[in-house]
Amino acid sequence: MSSNIESVWVFALVSKCRVFSQESIVCSILIVALAWLVIILVYWAHPGGPAWGKYRFKKCPSLSSANKPIPGPRGLPLIGSMNLMASSLAHHLIASHAQTCKAKRLMAFSLGDTRVIITCNSDVAREILNSSVFADRPVKESAYSLMFNRAIGFAHYGVYWRTLRRIATTHLFCPKQIKGAEGQRHTIASEMVTLFARNNQSFRVRELLRRASLYNMMVSIFGQKYKLDSMNEEVEQLRALVDEGYDLLGTFNWSDHLPWLADFDPQKIRVRCSNLVPKVNCFVSRIIAEHRGRARTNAESRDFVDVLLSLQGADQLSDSDMIAVLWEMIFRGTDTVAVLIEWILARIVLHPDVLSRVHDELDKVVGRSRAVDESDLTNMVYLPAVIKEVLRLHPPGPLLSWARLAITDTTIDGYHVPKGTTAMVNMWAITRDPQEWADPLEFMPDRFVTKEGEVEFSVLGSDLRLAPFGSGRRTCPGKNLGLTTVTFWVASLVHEFEWLASEENPVDLSEVLKLSCEMVNPLCVNVRPRRTAP
């Protein structure tokens, strides 16, 4: 009964017009339009905007008045606060709305028909991220079209997702596998050093960092090795596929939230996805076929394709599922790492005192006579503190990249949150909250240097004041691999060079939020070798 209040109301009004004369038809249309307008305004007037109003009056009129509404902006009728997420600085805008609405702990807003909650508070973030109710993800159209619903990131919380996570954790992300890939990280680091050293003028670091990350993932996942200094058609092709997928997934798609727009595909996202998918299928299928065709003798040299092909029984994946999983790994492992390293180098260039302390530490632990080895990292304290401070001020996923979805009705911070609500955490706002951090806008790596007797601050999800890899069941499975790669490459690059700002293009910390949060103006630097025998 409650589901159709407005149609009953409209029907009752129309039925008052006894004769279907021309006037009565016009009158009926006017009444219907008026009724529609009133309903839209009633929905919109609800805190949090139209999607919350619709739920309150249409789906749940029986909700007791004791269930106070979650505060939040109304936005505009029908579309709600689409402008917040469509912005290239969504995390900034959302934080300032939360402040204005006095809703930093929990704010509700509407993205068209989608109900959203977001928190800028670490305690509430823990409540959301660690709850089994929010172990699912809302799947956007682009993710479906690009097959990501069959990969870990967007798979529904259930047996299939659990199987994929177990396989990836055992064969790709466990300490033994990460250690086993040390050699390839070392080779790529040396190649990067050689290429950076060739620049005697200022240059952009982004392109090479991205290529290095992609090559690194291609060795781990596909077992394909390439030289960083030579262009390879196959790699360039994959790079183009990753870039296109990255752009598609990072674009805020209005049709995801306004079903009446979906047929028109106004941003051409569906068309672009359907052009991309056959190319990805063709690329990855060829690699799978090559792996099938060759006999593996050495278990140590198995890549992730070999692992997936060797699965038996209930774990066995279809070819299309395998393509989705492999494609996601390449995709997720490439840009996150490159984006974070660019931010770290930017901060190092901007703070010569910090660079000089990292150099002192490297000279003490490694010495100038040799290159850095991964085993040196365990003896370093200041460099890991610098990386944590960069993760605090520039988390690559300020809204934790991908949202969560409530699978049942639940209560968060004392508020009723209905099933089907999308939940987000504004990690960027939490890591800049003056109630959590002293001088939050200052770049002070020393805050993470552990003093004697203190426990080291973990950024891996146990402390929600700084959890750039998320937390709970859907936490990033690649966090140890990602952090090891970033720390080792930064240590190697900093050990080999003096890093200096470019005079023509000084460091600009402006951000743009795509799938990850990047520097708007790519970092431009000068480097000067500092070891006599690099």
Ligand code: HEM
């Ligand atoms: C600096 C590096 C990285 C950062 C900052 C990062 C960040 C994140 C974040 C914030 C999430 C969402 C977590 C949540 O919902 O609680 C995530 C999920 C994920 N990440 Fe990472 N990530 C990084 C590196 C990697 C790497 C190297 C891989 C794989 C090669 C990877 C694979 C994934 C996958 C598959 C998920 C989805 C997990 C799931 O839904 O179960 N990430 N990452």
